[in-house]
Amino acid sequence: MKRRDFALALGGAAAAIGTGTAFREASAQAPASGGNLVIVFPANQEPASLDGHIDPFQSTWLLNSFVADPLVVLDGDGQYKPALALSWESTPDGRSWTFKLRPNVTFQDGTPFNAAAVKYNVERILAPATSSKQLASDIGPVARIDLIDELTVRLNYDTPWVTLLDAIRRTPIWSPAAAERHGLQEFQRNLVGAGPFTLAEWVKNDRMVFRRWPGYGGWNAAATHQGPARLAQVTIRFIGENAVLNEAVRANAANIGFSLTPAAIEIYKGRSNFRFLSLGQAGTGLQQVMNIRRPPLNDLRVRQALLFARDSGAVNQLLFDGAYIASDGPLDNVHPCFWPGATEMYRTDLDRARRLLDDAGWRVVPGQPIRQARGVAGVADGTPLRVRWTTIHHREIGEALQAQYRRVGIDLQVEQVPGPIQLDRVNRRDFDLMFLRQRSPDPLILDQVWNSRWDRPGGWAWTGFADARLDEQLNQLRALPSADDRCTVARRAQQIIMENALTLPTLSQPVLIAQQMRVQDFKMGAEGNWFFLHSTWLQT
């Protein structure tokens, strides 16, 4: 890998923020067969378990997709395209989904792919023994699975479930025979799917090696050619030190650097011998939801003051040289259903913030940088205005805002905690501003976070806000089949949320990818955190 030299003529690599890349066909040279593609990943994206049915990480499902094609794929334009399923339809109420499967597909162990295999996989995910942490709740409460014929399967629900495709596109379809033979624990070392590669080696905390499966039939819309993958081998290296991760592509230790940190921008952007992509991840962005059950955030004016006093653009400039993406509302600005009114509603206005705090009874005391309470209900006079910011990563955003909030007299206390601690705090409702980030182009995430019926142990509605109007809008998100209608409803919901100042949006983290020019046909998904290697090849 180290000393070979590749020259590349690459057509239009666009760094389109938000909608993925528009990928043009490759250059004049015929695709070469063979080669070892080396990709570096951050070490924290290494899965705990490689079985995507169990493990809840995006990176796990991505790595699974090399070994197991799913039923459908979400391509770069945001459209669902066929993979192992040729076509699909659902009833208008979303209670029944029928998939027509592709014929003549076999798993890597030779067993046939059919409706029974799909049924087996769905049941395996939903089985309590599997303890599927995420996929089970994404697939939903399937009541009954019908095998209509050898290649047609129907999933029936008791409640409308319009978001199935978003889950199915991530679901690896494993060979039932192999899964049965190895059992839950061992299967992750013996993955068998119907994808272009097999898992040859996994050295924990170091690397994963995938080898081409000669029997692959190109049965995936993401593949631009029929037949087995062009690459002979794919090596994924997990790097713990960000400085090393960012340097890897430049040092010729890797062909592709995936999920680099903002420090990589300076290294690769605008250089003619590298392609550099900065892609948005639609979702909620990095936001801090507010606990409105107790002071000081139980007062709308204080919450609004927090929103007016922040300058996300300045934070972006300071910390990330402007590389991060704006996120002004409950959904980030690159989300298809983003409500633009959110940007207008809380433009940085320090004076307004100060006035709101004065009105709420938090007064400036001469000689003291932090405001104190004067006549605030439930708070003793003289108590300083202290707000706790709890997050699991990106604490530097909190620290940058800490400095901003001092200007208006708010004492922001920033703490970074590990995931389990965050969940513990959430369950006890012991927080002021709590980190939340969901990534999905589907507005259903609004329902998960803001519908008051999820305000219970294990649910995601943490703020304590309950409003019939908001719930009504959110409930429709699960029932309306039309994407446009759902966006309209989502926008109304966002407006209500922002009017009540229930969350503090900050920024949205882009996925930064650097590639050497010799990499061809590397296909990005709609979301920056997904890609396809089915037709990728290395130019020699």
Next chain:
Amino acid sequence: MGRYIAGRLGQLVPVLFLISVIVFGVMHALPGDPAQLMLQGAEGGAPPERLEELREQMGLNDPLLVQYLRFAGSALVGDLGESIRFRTPVTELILERFGFTLQLALSGLVMAILIGLPLGMIAAMRQNSWVDTLAMSIAYAGASMPIFWFGLIMILLFSFNLGWLPPAGADGLESLVLPAVTLGFVSAGLISRLVRSSMIEVLGEDYIRTSRAKGLSERLVLWRHGLKNALIPVVTMIGLIFGGMLAGAVVTETVFSRPGVGRLVVAAILSKDYPLVQGCVLFLSVVYLSVNLAVDILYAWLDPRIRYAA
């Protein structure tokens, strides 16, 4: 000899017992529900019924003493429980990675000797000269240097700027060089000081006188004699130095992105994966004790006086 070994083994038992009690006790005296931690996903939740079921299954509702006995009993047969995060037996996770840590510790030891021995010898030979001062300054610096900082400097110089060696990974001998040097340099300081003082003691005045009077061959003989004696304190300290290697491995593996038990235990602490922390600490303690025991036995075999002094 056999009695000596038996005696030393016997001494191990209370130590192991105490360690297991400390590890178990400390980890269980805390807030945080392991069952809940097990059911939490990256961005998900846990229904209350499943929680209760899992607590029963994990035996978390039994009295603490029973839990300890279960823990100690399983540990004796090699079962260290199951990691919350990985949902895999702890023993398996450790064994997957221990080879790398051992590799690192041993090469660190080799490096420490390769750097420390010549340094100490040169300092002894040119005692009180500027060479001596320089060598001892390097030794002091090494012993006082934060390992993480030294590792970062190594990466900066030899990987980023000069491009000679890889800064990460466990792929072959190349990737072992920088981590081994980083780990070894710190202990090299200790070794060089030991070697120096030992050689000075042994050679003493005779050496100075002789080297002036006699020729080269006499000097070589004295040299070899001095070297052999210089190694003795090093050997006695190997147990301690190995412990230092284990301690340093925790940081070195992190800085150089190497797989290993050190990195595993840090990640386990940060993610509150108690069974994994317990298992790693217990395992590493046993390793450390075993190495010390082996060194003691080896030394007793070499020098019979020790056996009877015990």
Next chain:
Amino acid sequence: MSPQPPSLTDEEVPAVASARARAVARFLRNRGAVAGLVIMGFWCLVALLGPLVAPYDPTDTVGRARQPPSGAFWLGTDTLGRDVFSRVLVGSQVSLQLGLISVGLGAVPGVLMGLIAGYLGGWVDALISRFVDAMLAFPSILLALVIIAALGPSLPNVMIAVGIGTIPLYARLTRGSVLGVKRLPYVEAARVLGNPPGRIMLRHVLANCYAPIVVLSTLQVGNAILVGSGLSFLGLGAQPPTPEWGLMSAEGRDVLRRAWWISTFPGIAILSVVVACNLLGDGLRSALDPRMRVDG
């Protein structure tokens, strides 16, 4: 190993005074020791003055992020635009606190245990010695990790973890010294005169064997700072925005290549403090009794 400390019978007081003077002279002749003293003195001064001497507020964004060293920012700025020089200066407070408190937490119980074990002997001694031996067989880094895992990552917890790890060192050292001093005529006399054991232990025994304890403490301050900064580097110790040297190095890792000053200077600071502690400790040892062994 027991040292031979100066004794304190009445006739020997003038002898003691000159013994002390000789020790001081020996110390001052040792260039390394003096260098160590000077460096430590510098850092203690900085730690005391700290915020007063620092040109900028160490927790405030005062410039653009990741600026190289310049006239305005002598050691450059870090990832949040804070002045590295100010943070290094104020960080000395944090580090010295870490060193001193850890040592205190270890020395007080450790010395007491050693005193009691050494002086009372018998089954008390056997019990405590067993316990201490077991603790010593356990690598201290693992103990620190277990305690941090239990209590959670924070600087005070690091102090506790490191401190507890040094208890057996003090216990064993003190016990050894006590055994040597126990049979001295002065101590025997005090016992015969009916002094309570506690008083004897503290006033007479301890007063005679404090030297190794002082040396050990000096060395352990440096060690505590090393271990503590290492743990903070891993994320197990000081939490942001504390200007702790290990943490500062960790924060600069991501931009190591292009903003090397953020990680480098705090490391140099640690190096200088620990070298000073080692020089000082060794110098004290040579001055007080060159044959002293503090690591048993």
